[in-house]
Amino acid sequence: MRDAAEANMREDDRMTSLEALDPGHERPGYWDDYRSRIMDRVAFELARRRAAARESVAAVLSGWSRSLIPAAVAAAAIAAVLVGTEARRSSEPPPQLVMQDMLGESADDGAFEILLSADRTGNAGAFMALVEGSRP
């Protein structure tokens, strides 16, 4: 009984060939023509969308430029000021190196008194002895 019912179901489920309803069945190339006609009709809309997409990219770039360009100009101005300041500093003469700076670490005050006394030639030996003697 059940087998008979299933057999009837299968019989009912056999598909009827509907290919006669397919316009491409009798006309090869029908679907290519169909698509071409659609693409002709949508050409204007596609072009409009491409233009809109380009405009939106330009708008984004323009939006960025409105905030980025002033920031870049400000950064360039600050950089120019800093570079100018640095250039002025480097053009000043370097400070003179004095004997006291050179010897300050290793000679005591007595050595300078001897060196600066009137008889420089005569005291040179004593000065050197004091300098040498103060080093470890």
Next chain:
Amino acid sequence: MKGRSDADLVIQARSGDGEAFGELVRRYQRAAYAVALSVTGKHADAEDASQESFLVALQRLDDCRNPAKFAGWLLAIVRNRSRNLIRRESLRGGEQIPISARTTDPDPARMADISALRGRLREALSELTELQREIVLLHDLEGWKHDEISERLGIPSGTIRSHLHFARKALRANLAEWRGHA
């Protein structure tokens, strides 16, 4: 383009990519035609409505909220355009599918048989509900699977099977009767 998902193609078509939209047309032109035919019952109207639907779909592509479900969205447009078309237009009589001018089959007797069968199929289909026509055309003419129809039409798979079963049964009975008379 052929390997791209519907969602990718929709996103590209939104930017005016003609190749992407052309691929969407290629994928769904037969289904769109089948749905339009299920509503209008006439080749010329189905052709007009389905082609116009692609244009409308492109114009409204930004409204397609889920690009992955483009097919179901498109077929809804086709259904609406087809219904609008049959509301607007008066019935056009006679054979709707042009055959003789471009056919590759030179046998007039065979062409007459096909034409008669086509007319009878349309009559048989007209006795089904619109949903049954749509399902049987998408399944048996376009080769869509139950699950594909279910997903794209938003109808449970069991309901699709049931409608398909009764539609086939009715078509077979109708055509058997016609052949019996012929």
